[in-house]
Amino acid sequence: xxxxxxxxxxxxxxxxxxxxxxxxxxxxxxxxxxxxxxxxxxxxxxxxxxxxxxxxxxxxxxxxxxxxxxxxxxxxxxxxxxxxxxxxxxxxxxxxxxxxxxxxxxxxxxxxxxxxxxxxxxxxxxxxxxxxxxxxxxxxxxxxxxxxxxxxxxxxxxxxxxxxxxxxxxxxxxxxxxxxxxxxxxxxxxxxxxxxxxxxxxxxxxxxxxxxxxxxxxxxxxxxxxxxxxxxxxxxxxxxxxxxxxxxxxxxxxxxxxxxxxxxxxxxxxxxxxxxxxxxxxxxxxxxxxxxxxxxxxxxxxxxxxxxxxxxxxxxxxxxxxxxxxxxxxxxxxxxxxxxxxxxxxxxxxxxxxxxxxxxxxxxxxxxxxxxxxxxxxxxxxx
Amino acid sequence: xxxxxxxxxxxxxxxxxxxxxxxxxxxxxxxxxxxxxxxxxxxxxxxxxxxxxxxxxxxxxxxxxxxxxxxxxxxxxxxxxxxxxxxxxxxxxxxxxxxxxxxxxxxxxxxxxxxxxxxxxxxxxxxxxxxxxxxxxxxxxxxxxxxxxxxxxxxxxxxxxxxxxxxxxxxxxxxxxxxxxxxxxxxxxxxxxxxxxxxxxxxxxxxxxxxxxxxxxxxxxxxxxxxxxxxxxxxxxxxxxxxxxxxxxxxxxxxxxxxxxxxxxxxxxxxxxxxxxxxxxxxxxxxxxxxxxxxxxxxxxxxxxxxxxxxxxxxxxxxxxxxxxxxxxxxxxxxxxxxxxxxxxxxxxxxxxxxxxxxxxxxxxxxxxxxxxxxxxxxxxxxxxxxxxxxxxxxxxx
Ligand SMILES: Cc1cc2nc3c(=O)[nH]c(=O)nc-3n(C[C@H](O)[C@H](O)[C@H](O)COP(=O)(O)OP(=O)(O)OC[C@H]3O[C@@H](n4cnc5c(N)ncnc54)[C@H](O)[C@@H]3O)c2cc1C
Numbered sequence: 067x068x069x070x071x072x073x074x075x076x077x078x079x080x081x082x083x084x085x086x087x088x089x090x091x092x093x094x095x096x097x098x099x100x101x102x103x104x105x106x107x108x109x110x111x112x113x114x115x116x117x118x119x120x121x122x123x124x125x126x127x128x129x130x131x132x133x134x135x136x137x138x139x140x141x142x143x144x145x146x147x148x149x150x151x152x153x154x155x156x157x158x159x160x161x162x163x164x165x166x167x168x169x170x171x172x173x174x175x176x177x178x179x180x181x182x183x184x185x186x187x188x189x190x191x192x193x194x195x196x197x198x199x200x201x202x203x204x205x206x207x208x209x210x211x212x213x214x215x216x217x218x219x220x221x222x223x224x225x226x227x228x229x230x231x232x233x234x235x236x237x238x239x240x241x242x243x244x245x246x247x248x249x250x251x252x253x254x255x256x257x258x259x260x261x262x263x264x265x266x267x268x269x270x271x272x273x274x275x276x277x278x279x280x281x282x283x284x285x286x287x288x289x290x291x292x293x294x295x296x297x298x299x300x301x302x303x304x305x306x307x308x309x310x311x312x313x314x315x316x317x318x319x320x321x322x323x324x325x326x327x328x329x330x331x332x333x334x335x336x337x338x339x340x341x342x343x344x345x346x347x348x349x350x351x352x353x354x355x356x357x358x359x360x361x362x363x364x365x366x367x368x369x370x371x372x373x374x375x376x377x378x379x380x381x382x383x384x385x386x387x388x389x390x391x392x393x394x395x396x397x398x399x400x401x402x403x404x405x406x407x408x409x410x411x412x413x414x415x416x417x418x419x420x421x422x423x424x425x426x427x428x429x430x431x432x433x434x435x436x437x438x439x440x441x442x443x444x445x446x447x448x449x
Numbered sequence: 450x451x452x453x454x455x456x457x458x459x460x461x462x463x464x465x466x467x468x469x470x471x472x473x474x475x476x477x478x479x480x481x482x483x484x485x486x487x488x489x490x491x492x493x494x495x496x497x498x499x500x501x502x503x504x505x506x507x508x509x510x511x512x513x514x515x516x517x518x519x520x521x522x523x524x525x526x527x528x529x530x531x532x533x534x535x536x537x538x539x540x541x542x543x544x545x546x547x548x549x550x551x552x553x554x555x556x557x558x559x560x561x562x563x564x565x566x567x568x569x570x571x572x573x574x575x576x577x578x579x580x581x582x583x584x585x586x587x588x589x590x591x592x593x594x595x596x597x598x599x600x601x602x603x604x605x606x607x608x609x610x611x612x613x614x615x616x617x618x619x620x621x622x623x624x625x626x627x628x629x630x631x632x633x634x635x636x637x638x639x640x641x642x643x644x645x646x647x648x649x650x651x652x653x654x655x656x657x658x659x660x661x662x663x664x665x666x667x668x669x670x671x672x673x674x675x676x677x678x679x680x681x682x683x684x685x686x687x688x689x690x691x692x693x694x695x696x697x698x699x700x701x702x703x704x705x706x707x708x709x710x711x712x713x714x715x716x717x718x719x720x721x722x723x724x725x726x727x728x729x730x731x732x733x734x735x736x737x738x739x740x741x742x743x744x745x746x747x748x749x750x751x752x753x754x755x756x757x758x759x760x761x762x763x764x765x766x767x768x769x770x771x772x773x774x775x776x777x778x779x780x781x782x783x784x785x786x787x788x789x790x791x792x793x794x795x796x797x798x799x800x801x802x803x804x805x806x807x808x809x810x811x812x813x814x815x816x817x818x819x820x821x822x823x824x825x826x827x828x829x830x831x832x833x834x835x836x837x838x839x840x841x842x843x844x845x846x847x
Contacts (some may be wrong), residue, residue: 157712200720242720242721267817274809343834408660409653409654422791422792426792
């Protein structure tokens with residue numbers, strides 16, 4: 067075993083940390099938050115120049131063919147900076163196209179994503195689906211030109227900014243069937259698309275998107291007809307690995323900031339860090355963070371494994387990360403006292419982002435349930 | 450031992466229920482139940498309705514226009530109030546400054562202020578905490594220097610709840626910096642309209658404006674507005690904190706939150722099922738309900754003890770700890786029911802006059818903000834760490 071990062075990865079990490087420190091301070095972030103778009107196009111260009119948008123794309127489409135560990139390093143830093151730009155939806159969307167898209171889809175989109183000229187997002191969750199991946203009621207009927215798409219999608223990240231949506235829709239079967247889901251690439255400017263745009267509690271942009279008789283051509287289909295679920299599963303697992311890394315970046319920052327606060331804030335004539343109750347709380351927070359870091363490594367390491375191992379690992383990682391993030395977030399606020407529950411310190415913003423990471427793509431309870439089901443299933447198969 | 454309320458208490462419960470049904474304005478109830486913002490006018494309108502009924506001062510003795518309710522009556526009232534969706538009666542006037550004035554104020558102060566508090570004419574805020582003095586309240590450094598018939602006050606208070614609405618602030622100020630910190634504090638009543646008082650909002654994690662910084666720049670305060678003796682303010686401050694703690698567990702509010710969680714979960718779609726049908730989630734609600742059943746009895750036990758001893762003892766700290774944890778748990782469960790609809794931040798939709806379109810069902814609008822906001826309850830009114838210090842020192846003798 068070896069837990070060292072390679073020299074290139076160490077350089078990447080240094081570069082990212084420098085970028086967040088110098089170009090994405092809390093003050094800069096808060097200014098971006100208040101802008102009309104809620105993210106910065108010039109920061110996005112910097113991402114492109116730094117190679118972050120092309121990091122994991124295949125080399126034939128201007129990518130660097132990077133690994134899940136590279137993504138882990140990026141996400142840790144984006145977490146620390148509470149970065150508002152729609153990095154995750156875009157690179158995950160691009161990853162999905164790279165994986166399953168047609169040659170035409172890949173060559174038209176991926177170089178543009180790499181150059182920072184195209185934003186992508188997955189439009190998948192629906193008002194009734196909660197966290198169930200296969201519950202899709204939106205539907206696409208075959209038509210003369212190709213397909214006619216109808217349905218409503220909830221909380222589509224960067225939905226108001228995306229140039230293209232990757233939309234899941236049922237092409238056959240009932241809303242909860244595993245089979246019969248297909249994915250489509252949809253130009254966001256097409257007729258019949260409506261949106262309710264808003265910000266999320268963590269400041270990121272999102273929208274509810276409605277599709278009403280949107281005409282799609284045959285080549286809008288991504289991958290095989292009716293076989294979209296396995297692509298969605300891969301998408302979710304890849305996203306989980308990335309979100310776990312982001313959470314670790316945030317938890318590291320919280321441990322750091324809260325530790326510093328306890329050393330400098332004085333009450334009763336002494337620094338708060340003198341109080342053993344608070345020392346032990348910090349020790350527990352660190353324990354949670356280190357456990358989460360281990361899970362983030364494991365998640366990155368198992369993304370290439372067979373789909374059963376991958377699913378099991380990601381369910382475990384999302385469960386433990388959700389639980390750790392909850393504890394570390396809540397206690398960082400608590401140890402800051404009143405100032406922790408305000409918008410004025412970065413602490414509360416970290417807490418909000420951690421809370422939303424838990425909710426994104428299924429919370430700790432949901433994934434504990436999945437893990438538990440898989441575990442029981444494995445045992446039953448043995449006997 | 451008898452764990453039932455007496456027939457008289459049960460009759461009172463029915464009276465309260467009937468009154469709330471008849472008198473609580475529907476628009477205020479709707480705002481409370483849907484988690485929308487209450488305006489100053491909303492609070493005052495409700496205050497005046499209670500005042501007219503003679504029920505606004507549940508904790509006051511009859512001689513000052515109160516109801517002289519027993520702790521059990523006060524408890525029943527609050528439980529019914531919460532269930533009906535009526536606003537809380539803010540503690541700062543009724544439960545904080547008023548008892549201090551009754552116990553330590555002079556006749557002039559009592560005659561002037563108490564009727565105005567009762568009628569809702571004056572809105573009070575609490576000026577205890579400072580940037581450098583939170584848990585360690587005795588270290589307050591806002592300075593009051595006597596100059597004939599006035600004090601000149603300089604310094605800053607913070608976390609002052611709803612100071613933006615307040616007519617008056619009761620403040621702990623340092624009148625003697627050269628003695629043990631507890632021995633040099635005085636209790637001043639300061640008109641918020643005095644020249645030199647400024648209020649700056651602090652925005653909370655849910656985007657709401659409920660706390661403020663209050664600055665004093667050469668503010669003149671008549672000596673007549675000092676309560677009790679100079680440099681004896683710490684005694685009064687502690688007396689006040691004792692009174693603040695009678696409804697500290699918020700059992701009525703928790704019961705209402707529990708009902709809401711169940712309803713939200715039953716209505717939360719989970720594919721072809723609903724969230725309440727998920728045993729993993731149902732167990733969490735059940736656990737909260739079990740904790741609340743115990744807390745209700747613990748609360749009633751502490752109240753019974755308080756009735757014998759005139760004021761709640763250190764056991765109130767147990768109520769604060771468990772009550773705040775339970776409020777936080779329930780707020781978290783509410784947020785969890787929303788699934789991905791916990792993500793959108795749509796603060797404008799929490800204003801009653803909002804007419805735009807919102808994402809997701811309306812009942813999820815306040816839940817995440819409420820969860821973030823409710824982290825405050827283990828911090829204010831003496832943090833839970835401070836409460837545990839009290840429990841270990843005063844009850845356990847450690
Ligand atoms: C929403 C809100 C409303 C408020 N309203 C008012 C108001 O109207 N008027 C008013 O005067 N004040 C108000 N407060 C202030 C509140 O009482 C203080 O925030 C509280 O006393 C904690 O002080 P602090 O914020 O300075 O935290 P600190 O005292 O700095 O505490 C920071 C952390 O250290 C812990 N800690 C401190 N001392 C010890 C110790 N000895 N042992 C172990 N742990 C310790 C605390 O528990 C906390 O976790 C309000 C606060 C909030 C959040």
